[in-house]
Amino acid sequence: MQRILVLGAGFAGLWSALGAARELDELGAAGRAEVMVVNATGYHSIRVRNYEADLDVTRVPLGEVLDPAGVRWVVGTVQDIDTGARAVEVDEQGARRKLQYDRLVLALGSRLVHPPIPGLARCAFDVDTYAGARRLEQHLAGLAQRADAPGNWTVLVVGAGLTGIELACELPGRLRKIAGAAHAGQVRVLLADRSPVIAQAMGGAQPVIAQALADLGVETLPGVSVLEADEHGARLTDGTRIEAATLVWCGGMRAHPLMEKIPAPRDALGRVPVDEFLRVQGVPGVYAAGDCARALVDGTHESVMSCQYGRPMGRYAGHNVAAELMGAPLLPMYIDWYTTILDLGPWGAVYTEGRDRKLADQGASAKRTKRLINGQRIYPPRSGKRADLYAAAAPVVQAPPPMLAGTGAAARAC
Numbered sequence: 001m002q003r004i005l006v007l008g009a010g011f012a013g014l015w016s017a018l019g020a021a022r023e024l025d026e027l028g029a030a031g032r033a034e035v036m037v038v039n040a041t042g043y044h045s046i047r048v049r050n051y052e053a054d055l056d057v058t059r060v061p062l063g064e065v066l067d068p069a070g071v072r073w074v075v076g077t078v079q080d081i082d083t084g085a086r087a088v089e090v091d092e093q094g095a096r097r098k099l100q101y102d103r104l105v106l107a108l109g110s111r112l113v114h115p116p117i118p119g120l121a122r123c124a125f126d127v128d129t130y131a132g133a134r135r136l137e138q139h140l141a142g143l144a145q146r147a148d149a150p151g152n153w154t155v156l157v158v159g160a161g162l163t164g165i166e167l168a169c170e171l172p173g174r175l176r177k178i179a180g181a182a183h184a185g186q187v188r189v190l191l192a193d194r195s196p197v198i199a200q201a202m203g204g205a206q207p208v209i210a211q212a213l214a215d216l217g218v219e220t221l222p223g224v225s226v227l228e229a230d231e232h233g234a235r236l237t238d239g240t241r242i243e244a245a246t247l248v249w250c251g252g253m254r255a256h257p258l259m260e261k262i263p264a265p266r267d268a269l270g271r272v273p274v275d276e277f278l279r280v281q282g283v284p285g286v287y288a289a290g291d292c293a294r295a296l297v298d299g300t301h302e303s304v305m306s307c308q309y310g311r312p313m314g315r316y317a318g319h320n321v322a323a324e325l326m327g328a329p330l331l332p333m334y335i336d337w338y339t340t341i342l343d344l345g346p347w348g349a350v351y352t353e354g355r356d357r358k359l360a361d362q363g364a365s366a367k368r369t370k371r372l373i374n375g376q377r378i379y380p381p382r383s384g385k386r387a388d389l390y391a392a393a394a395p396v397v398q399a400p401p402p403m404l405a406g407t408g409a410a411a412r413a414c
Helices: 011-026 062-066 130-141 162-186 200-215 257-261 307-325 364-377 386-392
Strands: 002-007 033-039 043-045 059-061 072-075 077-082 087-092 095-100 103-106 110-112 154-158 188-193 218-222 226-230 233-236 241-243 246-249 253-255 286-288 339-343 349-353 358-363
Touching: 002 011, 002 095, 002 307, 011 033, 011 062, 011 103, 011 307, 011 386, 033 062, 033 307, 043 062, 059 062, 062 072, 072 087, 077 257, 103 307, 130 162, 130 246, 154 162, 154 233, 154 241, 162 188, 162 200, 162 218, 162 339, 200 218, 200 339, 200 349, 200 358, 226 246, 253 257, 286 307, 339 364, 349 364, 358 364
Parallel strands: 002 033, 002 103, 033 072, 103 286, 154 188, 154 246, 188 218
Antiparallel strands: 043 059, 077 087, 087 095, 110 253, 226 233, 233 241, 339 349, 349 358
């Protein structure tokens, strides 16, 4: 029995595993090779929803989507990768073992970057993982029981990328609900970023985002970051002291550190380069998808760390790794569109098209599109039927998300 080993069960890993199982089935090779997944938890995490208040909907049990597809899975932490020996060392609740593979898919994703700022690691919260988002949720829920002090109802969010903006827009309403009538007037949310303009990378949507933040009462602090942090707040790089019981770090991503074990060059984000078939260049038998891979998705533009690319990269990596193992033709991946749909909390959302992020829709209609994406489009089928899972894992690129009766172009098929 040959083995395709997939490391990670995020957007890229889950779909790599299902894509590989689907192709083996189509080739009539399911009895000659197995697909095995190693993941740190027993869940597929809808990571991009960790900024939301309801975290219960952000996890899908792996058994629910992998067992019906005939995919084996192991809960463990990957400790080492030896591509020469074709072996991966895994820690399963303190017990270490080596898993051999015939083909490997790297889908370990990315991690939030924590620079060596004094006090940051000890005092800051984040929503990078489900566990981190739960920790923040529990902290916020406990604010009402704390002794009243300056900054008790102040949250400083650092990093105005997509996650930082989405979280900042959610927090005023969440905090006021926790604070109640007695303290609602003390709620204060600040969003800081090194960029001289908040949401500068959002192109034509930037003025809309700025207006939404202002309407929601989010204070913006452009051109600054954290110099040092403690339990009561932070000192910024411009010398300002912010009293805040809650500091949330959203300061950028980097590929999983185990990519350093792969004998391939890495880009500035720590990603390994892959070709149009998702093969790691110069490393036989190894594929990569999602945030740990750098692909030229249309022959020119690099992939972006997002589920928008992680999901199709996973489908193609899974299909191709199984096809190569069985001597079947490979399929090149080509993605010729790019969109950004950014949640702006109670204000609504913005929908942009293209790498220059041309504004296509905004407000309530864009919010409906965002809800369609977050609540349906990015989830695997949960019917428990193998046929549904295999159909969803086909190596195809979906059309852009539809714009639902908004200010932009006519709605398009999902």
